[in-house]
Amino acid sequence: MVRLITHNLLACHAKGCTTNNFPLQIKDAQLALREAEFNPDFLRGFIPRIEWAALVSAARQLGDESLPNEVPEMIDDDFLRGLHHVLLEIHIDEGAMVCPNCGHVYPISSGIPNMLLAEHEIG
Amino acid sequence: MSPPRVAVALVEGDPSTYETRYVHDVYEQIASHFSATRYKPWPIISHFLSELPTGWVGLDSGTGNGKYLPLPAERPGAVWTVGLDRSLSLLETAKMAGGVTREVVWGDVLGKGWRRGAFDYAVSIATIHHLATPERRRLAVRRLLESVSSTHGRVLIYVWATEQDALSKRSIPSSRTDICVTEGQDVFVPWVLSPSMPPQPRKSRRQEGHQSKPAVGPDTSPVPARQKFSRYYHMFSEGELRRLVEYVANDLCLPIGRKEDHPVGTSGVEIVQSGWERSNYYIELRRWGL
Secondary structure, eight states, X not given: OOOHHHHXXXXXXXXXXXXXXXXXEEEEEEEEEOOOOOOHHHHHHHGGGSOHHHHHHHHHHTTOOXXXXXXXXSOXXXXXXXXXXXXXXXXXXXXXXXXXXXXXXXXXXXXXXXXXOOGGGBO | OOOOBOEEOOOOSOHHHHHIIIIIHHHHHHHHXXXXXXXXXXXXXXXXXXXXXXXXXEEEETOTTTTTTTOOTTSTTSSEEEXXXXXXXXXXXXXXXXXXXXXXEEOOTTOOOBOTTOBSEEEEESOGGGOOSHHHHHHHHHHHHHHBOTTTOEEEEEEEBSSOOTTOSOBOOOOOSOTXXXXXXXEEEEEEEOTTXXXXXXXXXXXXXXXXXXXXXXXXXXXXXXXXXEEEEEEBOTTHHHHHHHHHHHHTXXXXXXXXXXXXXXXXXXXXXXXXXXTEEEEEEEEEOO
């Protein structure tokens, strides 16, 4: 599955592509919303691990404007529920992720991103 | 039924091509049956995952059917494990492991499609032994160490041992012909698909809300009487996994030892434990540093 929690971890690894290779740009996304169990404790622990600007821009690419530009100082239940939705309930079922640096395209099919490289593309 | 015979393998030609033939293609074909036989988590792995702090995110490199993605069982959802595998057929199962939608990525364990140090932990269970050369096995370990945080990343690796326990169904060739060349033993392990063990569909997936797709792959065509596949394994000898880790740590300029025993401001890796469990060698690592 590709949800934004995973997108926030992925980077381009094509040969020679070592800078500006994150975050991947989402293209032609077909989205599905699926409910997931809300786990506030997980989210509180996970927040410091998020590349926040990348998450906000990815969410906006998918048409979700709900996240603030900065992580708020007061983490309340409303914020966590909104974050939960963006990270874990928006699924990219089909589409692609494109490297902002080298333009390499990583396709997404049936919710599974293809991060394989051809032999000559491996760095 | 007599135990399957394990035969000595000789790695020839391009190792990547070799693995495609004797590992990746085999798993694509045996995926559903293989998956149905892989459900019991091993104790040390369960324990490793149980000890992780809530909110951590990790990588299961070579996740197979994703049996470790739902753990820890007593705190479901406390950590988030992303499953990586070369076999798309196995990932189709892994993405619903434990009846909950999981995050899976189609990729190679030698790849590095993550931002550096993105994960808090990484596990590699029964995967690195499918790589056909020492260089590729070292690279796989290097990728694990690179994928986790340089300040607190934890890594657990399991590989097959040449020393098999009494309960193992496999008989291992006793003679060694390559003692002076490499460590361990390259073997073929058979997998037999027969009509009595059809590739069974896993538990039904819930498809509400969207159209189900037509099944891809083998359908109603008659099943051949018996299909035998040979999977390549490199079985590790005693101490080999630890030496592999030491080599990689040295390559990454990471001293091995406890943080307390090194000057402030340096980075390193601690071997928390290593040993043998149920026909496998394992090693647990912790990165420390800035």
